[in-house]
Amino acid sequence: xxxxxxxxxxxxxxxxxxxxxxxxxxxxxxxxxxxxxxxxxxxxxxxxxxxxxxxxxxxxxxxxxxxxxxxxxxxxxxxxxxxxxxxxxxxxxxxxxxxxxxxxxxxxxxxxxxxxxxxxxxxxxxxxxxxxxxxxxxxxxxxxxxxxxxxxxxxxxxxxxxxxxxxxxxxxxxxxxxxxxxxxxxxxxxxxxxxxxxxxxxxxxxxxxxxxxxxxxxxxxxxxxxxxxxxxxxxxxxxxxxxxxxxxxxxxxxxxxxxxxxxxxxxxxxxxxxxxxxxxxxxxxxxxxxxxxxxxxxxxxxxxxxxxxxxxxxxxxxxxxxxxx
Numbered sequence: 001x002x003x004x005x006x007x008x009x010x011x012x013x014x015x016x017x018x019x020x021x022x023x024x025x026x027x028x029x030x031x032x033x034x035x036x037x038x039x040x041x042x043x044x045x046x047x048x049x050x051x052x053x054x055x056x057x058x059x060x061x062x063x064x065x066x067x068x069x070x071x072x073x074x075x076x077x078x079x080x081x082x083x084x085x086x087x088x089x090x091x092x093x094x095x096x097x098x099x100x101x102x103x104x105x106x107x108x109x110x111x112x113x114x115x116x117x118x119x120x121x122x123x124x125x126x127x128x129x130x131x132x133x134x135x136x137x138x139x140x141x142x143x144x145x146x147x148x149x150x151x152x153x154x155x156x157x158x159x160x161x162x163x164x165x166x167x168x169x170x171x172x173x174x175x176x177x178x179x180x181x182x183x184x185x186x187x188x189x190x191x192x193x194x195x196x197x198x199x200x201x202x203x204x205x206x207x208x209x210x211x212x213x214x215x216x217x218x219x220x221x222x223x224x225x226x227x228x229x230x231x232x233x234x235x236x237x238x239x240x241x242x243x244x245x246x247x248x249x250x251x252x253x254x255x256x257x258x259x260x261x262x263x264x265x266x267x268x269x270x271x272x273x274x275x276x277x278x279x280x281x282x283x284x285x286x287x288x289x290x291x292x293x294x295x296x297x298x299x300x301x302x303x304x305x306x307x308x309x310x311x312x313x314x315x316x317x318x319x320x321x322x323x324x325x
Contacts, residue, residue: 001235005029007019008053016039017176017228019044030047059104070112073101091145095148099149111162114164114241119168119223122135127289139285169225170290172225173190177228199275200271208264210280210286217259217261220288220289222258229308232305245300254292267318
């Protein structure tokens with residue numbers, strides 16, 4: 001892969017894993033990241049431009065001078081409770097910045113765009129199983145801000161020579177299987193990350209929010225996807241677009257889930273640490289059961305996940321957490 005790729009948010013959790021795979025594939029990479037949540041040390045390949053997406057002059061110059069051929073857009077805010085308390089931040093960062101980036105891509109004739117979207121666009125989920133055609137009903141500003149960007153991409157692709165793949169992530173977890181990169185986000189809200197912090201002694205305890213749901217053990221069910229498999233989906237999407245593929249919206253998950261209690265039990269088993277877990281009340285806006293139907297991504301992109309194994313996901317997360325200073 002010799003194309004020139006711009007990766008916004010390439011120092012973050014998912015972006016850094018994609019940059020790692022792109023670099024190994026021989027891509028020419030420019031990472032655009034202000035390091036507000038990412039780490040410089042996580043950028044294993046490419047040139048780094050440290051600036052804000054709001055700085056349109058710099059962004060425009062990078063797209064033009066670097067002769068960018070595709071953009072992978074990861075830069076965004078992702079904490080659901082924060083989006084409820086700080087909606088303006090989320091609409092600015094996730095929607096306005098995305099609109100400006102799309103506009104500059106069209107101006108600079110960048111025809112290929114991959115967008116980091118989310119299962120949060122489905123809201124509570126229709127019976128728990130989410131097809132790409134499932135009714136979209138996000139229940140928080142995070143999900144709505146991402147859906148607005150999907151809508152903008154769709155409209156622009158109909159009006160201009162511009163194609164995109166929007167990947168709707170389910171619950172991304174784990175760390176690179178070779179231990180090169182992993183999740184470094186401070187104050188992370190991801191279940192496997194929090195449990196790994198408990199197992200490695202960085203937290204004293206953790207909570208389960210809601211034990212009276214209509215599930216096998218009363219706790220919520222989620223579809224967990226290993227971050228390396230998710231990263232590979234982005235390379236598959238790039239290859240698809242470079243071959244002239246038309247715009248697509250695709251679910252990214254394994255199609256089955258685990259309860260919160262099952263995940264915590266897996267972390268305790270893998271780590272050998274029986275850390276304290278407190279039972280707490282439900283959080284507002286938590287869906288009971290959110291599982292992907294992800295056949296389309298396999299058919300359209302030829303995506304073949306390799307790490308569909310909860311204990312492997314947990315082991316990579318825990319080993320990374322032990323290494324992380």
